[in-house]
Amino acid sequence: MNIAELPGDIKSMIEKRKRAFSYYHEEMIGEHGFLAEDETIFLDAAIALSLGKNILLKGPTGSGKTRLAESLSNLFSQPMHSVNCSVDTDTEALLGFKTITQNEGVNRIEFIPGPVIKAMEKGHLLYIDEINMAKPETLPILNSILDYRRMLTNPLTAEVTRAKETFGVIAAINEGYIGTVPLNEALKNRFVVIDIPYVQGGILKDVIKQESKLNNEKMIEQFVRLSSDLLVQVKSGIIPEEAASIRALIDTCDLAVYMDPLRAVRRGISDKLEEEREKAAVLNIASTLFG
Ligand SMILES: Nc1ncnc2c1ncn2[C@@H]1O[C@H](COP(=O)(O)OP(=O)(O)O)[C@@H](O)[C@H]1O
Ligand SMILES: [Mg+2]
DSSP, X not given: OOGGGSOHHHXXXXXXXXXXXXXXXXXXXXXXXXXXXXXXXXXXXXXXXHTTOEEEEEOOXXXXXXXXXXXXXXXXXXXXXXXXXXXXXXXXXXXXEEEEEEETTEEEEEEEEOHHHHHHHHXXXXXXXXXXXXXXXXXXXXXXXXXXXXXXXXXXXXXXXXXXXXXXXXXEEOTTOTTOOOOOHHHHTTEEEEEOOOOOHHHHXXXXXXXXXXXXXXXXXXXXXXXHHHHHHHHTTSSOGGGGOHHHHHHHHHHHTTSOHHHHHHHHTGGGSSSHHHHHHHHHHHHHHHO
């Protein structure tokens, strides 16, 4: 990732954030290590965030969306607060909740800020994972945070929160996945969209070397081949997209250090699929490579 090539003003915005958060606790800062053939993915995400834009990472499960968000947090040395959306995600999960606290025998109602409020007040990054899993009625609360207003009237406290300048929002979606709804246009409109496809070829090799315990060069190449063959089957609709997940492939590579690679493929990839014919299709490809 060649940050040195970025324009000077973007570089100085990155430096400014680094200084602002240098005091911060290391553990809230993400791990670097996102890799992609297309270098513009990381650079454009960094540029957009530096300019105060919200970014929406679009891609299948296990394609590195969370890893990219963490790498951006690492680049800026900027802590990141995360929300994992599900059908149960409500206003409280985003903003926080009220609770009763006791202080010297006196009961008080206190508001415990959630990830959105915390990130706004501290000027941190907010990562909203699987934003299209949330019920559509939950999300409009975010609209005023995501546009030029950068503020929110908290319906739970009636207080107004204004975001600090460095506040940044990264959201992720896996479009078309079961249980998701298409993202509302008004919301989507507030983001710069970045597509994150599964890595392949030489970069996938680097990802396997970086992320898994496997170091048998020949076997790594076979797994890279397996991934590309699986992707062909995904594209022709024979197996579901998650069969080509890089996350699942890394798990499988780790297993293959300790067991026969075919068995690793069964545990790591094929047994997760629903249909017998999908499982058979995966094993069939794997056995031509490892059999
Ligand atoms: N482009 C990538 N660069 C680095 N690691 C990757 C990449 N894609 C997938 N991985 C690996 O796969 C795992 C799952 O990636 P993750 O970011 O959690 O996927 P997503 O959020 O898209 O579901 C990561 O922990 C990492 O080990
Ligand atoms: Mg993720």
